[in-house]
Amino acid sequence: MSEPILPTPSGAQLPVPALAFALDLPALPAAVQRVLGSGTPLPAKKLAARGVIPGLKPGDIATVIAALTHDSDPEVAETARATFAKLPEPILNGALTSDLQAPVIELFAEHFTRNHGVIEQLLRMPQIGVRALEYMATSADERSGELIATNENLLLKHPTIIEKLYMNKRVRMSTADRLLELAIRNNIVLNIPAYKEAAQAIRNELIVEPSEEPTFDDVLFSEARALDESIVLGDEDDTHELDEEGEEKVKVKCLPLHALIAQMTITQKIRKAMLGDAAARLILVRDSNRLVAAAAAKSPNMREPEAVRIAASRAVSEDVLRIISLNREFTRSYQIKLNLVSNPRTPFSFASRIVPHLRDSDLKILSKSKNITGAISQAVRQQLQRKEKKNKV
Numbered sequence: 001m002s003e004p005i006l007p008t009p010s011g012a013q014l015p016v017p018a019l020a021f022a023l024d025l026p027a028l029p030a031a032v033q034r035v036l037g038s039g040t041p042l043p044a045k046k047l048a049a050r051g052v053i054p055g056l057k058p059g060d061i062a063t064v065i066a067a068l069t070h071d072s073d074p075e076v077a078e079t080a081r082a083t084f085a086k087l088p089e090p091i092l093n094g095a096l097t098s099d100l101q102a103p104v105i106e107l108f109a110e111h112f113t114r115n116h117g118v119i120e121q122l123l124r125m126p127q128i129g130v131r132a133l134e135y136m137a138t139s140a141d142e143r144s145g146e147l148i149a150t151n152e153n154l155l156l157k158h159p160t161i162i163e164k165l166y167m168n169k170r171v172r173m174s175t176a177d178r179l180l181e182l183a184i185r186n187n188i189v190l191n192i193p194a195y196k197e198a199a200q201a202i203r204n205e206l207i208v209e210p211s212e213e214p215t216f217d218d219v220l221f222s223e224a225r226a227l228d229e230s231i232v233l234g235d236e237d238d239t240h241e242l243d244e245e246g247e248e249k250v251k252v253k254c255l256p257l258h259a260l261i262a263q264m265t266i267t268q269k270i271r272k273a274m275l276g277d278a279a280a281r282l283i284l285v286r287d288s289n290r291l292v293a294a295a296a297a298k299s300p301n302m303r304e305p306e307a308v309r310i311a312a313s314r315a316v317s318e319d320v321l322r323i324i325s326l327n328r329e330f331t332r333s334y335q336i337k338l339n340l341v342s343n344p345r346t347p348f349s350f351a352s353r354i355v356p357h358l359r360d361s362d363l364k365i366l367s368k369s370k371n372i373t374g375a376i377s378q379a380v381r382q383q384l385q386r387k388e389k390k391n392k393v
Contacts, residue, residue, distance in 0.1 A: 021070035021103050023063070028101075032060050036067050045071065049079040051091070058091045059098025066104045085111055096121040102129035113139040119147050123154070130158045137164035145171035149179055159188050166192055167300075169275050177202065177267050193274050194295035201266040201291050258283050270295040278306050286315045297323040304333055311339035311346075318347050325350035338362055341380075344373050352379045360387060 025033055034040065035048050047053070049068045053061050065087075068080035084107065087095070096118060100108075105125055109132040112118035119136060122128060137148055145165055149155070155162050162179045165171050180202045183190050192198070261269065261283055273284040273296035285296035296302075297310070297320040307330040310316055321343060330336050337354045340346045355376070358366070366372060366380045 021067055023067055023101055023103055028063065029056075029060055031056055032064055035064050042073065042076070045073065045076050046079065049076045049083060051083050051088075057098065058094025059100060061091055062087065062095035062098075062108075063100065063104050066107045069107065092118075100125060100127060102127050102132065105129065106132040106135065108132075109136045114141055114144060116143050116147060119144050123147060123151055128154075130160065133158055133161045134164050137161045138168060140165070140168055141170050142172055146175055149175050152182060155179070155182060156186055156188070159183065159190060162188070163190050163192050166190070166271075167275065173268050173271060176271055180267070193300050194270060194291075194298040197291035197295045197298075198267065198270045201270055204266065266292060274299045275301065277301070278303070281306060282309065285310055285320055286313070290317065290319055293317055293320050294323060296320070304330065304336070308333065308335050308339060311336045312343060314343060314345055316345065318345055321346045322350060325354075334359075341376060342366065342369070342372060344371065344376075348373065348375050351376050355379050355383050358383075360384070363387075 023036070025036065028036075035044065035053060040048075045068065048064050049071070051061060051065060053064055056064070062084075065080050065084050068076055069084060071077045071080065095104075096108075105122055105128050108118060108122055112122075113136055119140075122132065122136070133148070133154060136144065140148060145168060148161065149165055149171070162183055166176050166179055180190075180198055182188075184199055184202055189195065257279055261272065261280065264272065266289055269284055269287060269289070269292040272280055273287075273292055276284075276299075281296045281299055281302060284292055287293045287296070293316065297316075307324055307327070310320065311324050311330075321340065324330055324336065325340055325346065331340075331354070337357055341351045341354050341358060343351075352375075355363075358380075363380050363384050367377065367384060369377070372380075
């Protein structure tokens with residue numbers, strides 16, 4: 001059964017958390033405990049779910065409504081969700097200056113993840129938990145990501161937040177570089193694709209402190225990402241413009257993707273390789289820098305059709321083909337197996353393991369091919385001989 005959906009102020013819909021809403025009831029005021037107690041009459045709960053709770057402070061009202069979003073009565077829970085999504089300004093502002101418990105903070109994070117004022121207040125709360133932080137990091141826009149990234153104490157305490165921010169495409173490129181540098185300086189190993197390559201690139205580069213405004217690096221990344229989609233020019237659109245010195249230059253939106261990628265730093269290319277689309281990866285997987293090429297091959301966004309093309313390419317490095325060979329998901333594909341064996345750049349130790357899994361018809365074709373290495377050709381012939389002996393027996 002699918003999870004119930006929470007409406008949000010922005011119109012988006014978010015799933016209700018699967019875990020139980022576990023408040024520390026004894027730590028709450030007696031009036032709150034009475035409303036949330038097991039003996040509370042249903043009519044009183046329904047009123048509370050609408051925010052009608054006389055005598056309580058804003059933080060306590062928000063806590064009651066948040067708890068009732070998980071009430072066993074469906075009508076009460078639905079009413080509470082609708083109320084929480086549209087908390088009146090005085091209640092919202094008052095609650096954000098209160099000492100809220102972690103589950104309530106988490107619900108605020110889910111509903112107001114793009115509200116920068118709310119996010120800023122939540123980050124100051126001593127009881128904020130890792131679930132709320134991870135949710136904010138995953139859903140953050142550029143500004144929210146920057147707010148979360150400035151709290152180094154929280155990031156070091158919960159490195160998974162760094163991982164979520166780094167893998168969030170909306171987070172600035174310069175912010176992502178800074179997060180990696182923070183992890184490296186504190187000997188934290190992150191669980192992100194191509195972390196070793198990204199960390200090595202950071203060590204090799206001079207880290208520039210980001211400003212409040214997007215840096216030149218950020219602009220390049222945004223422009224490259226925008227060009228992943230087809231560009232349509234109107235009839236009156238000019239492909240060139242004058243620079244500050246009066247010289248004609250090609251407009252940024254008219255530059256090909258490979259031209260923008262060529263202007264990126266190594267760390268920007270690595271992140272683009274991991275988070276970009278297929279067009280960018282097919283360029284970056286052939287990059288002369290081994291760190292960049294490896295990052296493209298390790299991208300969590302890569303799909304089988306891309307891997308099929310890469311496995312057949314003789315323009316990629318042995319490292320890339322080794323990474324494809326070690327990916328169990330990709331090597332379930334027969335075409336990828338065949339491409340790897342047929343590619344003379346695939347390391348022998350990996351290609352030779354795949355040979356026994358090929359069909360007889362393909363083995364016969366490969367045995368006569370002049371495009372594979374001598375060692376693989378011999379392995380193919382030996383495999384055919386073994387099959388022939390087995391068939392005779």
